[in-house]
Amino acid sequence: MPKFDLIIDPPLMNAAGSLGYAPEAQGPIPLEALGAFVTNPISQAARSPAHTPQQIAFPGGFLLHTGYPNPGLREAIRRDAQSWRRSPLPIVVHLLCQSPAEIFPMVSRLEGLAGIAGIELGLAPDVDIQSAKAFASTLTAAAGGEFPVVVRLPLERASYLATALAEFDLAAFSLGPPRGLLPGTQSNLVRGRLYGPGIFPLALAVVHDLKSLGIPIIGGGGVYRPAQVDAMLAAGAIAVQLDSVLWRGSWPPAD
DSSP states (O other), X not given: OOOOOSOOSSSEEEOTTSSOSXXXXXXXXXXXXXXXXXXXXXXXXXXXXXXXXXXXXXXXXXXXEOOOOBOOHHHHHHHHHHHHHHOSSOEEEEEEOSSGGGHHHHHHHHTTOTTEEEEEEEOOTTOOHHHXXXXXXXXXXXXXTTSOEEEEEEGGGHHHHHHXXXXXXXXXXXXXXXXXEEEOTTSOEEEEEEESGGGHHHHHHHHHHHHHTTOOEEXXXXXXXXXXXXXXXXXXXXXXXXXXXXXXXXXXXXX
């Protein structure tokens, strides 16, 4: 893997899905505290919310099932390109692709847009090695050296996937929320993304393991305190992403 060429200074970011599609001066974190801004996940075509969106609490966090609703890339560009151009922060666009075939047309729409400093691609939690390699290969070819590329790995499979993808010309890996199952309100099982402080020990272990392999890693997952940011940086993360803590109030937290 090459030298990390996405400059994140200070080494703090928001995670995809935590702050919307463009920076807002009156948000839960001062913009000067961030080194880059990551957009909400954006797919090629618009996506509606899950049929029954749910948020289910458990000790240490909560499960979220939403279906990643978004307006689609064409509409996101129409609506937010001016905000990206004027942004005081480098913009990292998070792409949500169903297949590698979607990558080239999506990246081509982003080329030449001012303010965009990189692309983050989220991999599905059940992606196999062959498919993950196809995504990584296509993304790096599409970026063509113009955009630094970050691949977001599902936390529970990050070490396994990162080792297999280390051959590609990626700027870094980031960590997506793990998935789990919880009983829903109608005694059904609901699958979704897991957030909350209880995720932090797992995320810190992954950062430590990937650093020992010499793989650039952006930490994240269960970070609710500045001391946890420091712990991830000390474990080898080149930057840290904040997620659900930004939905609770201001950063750094008052309590």
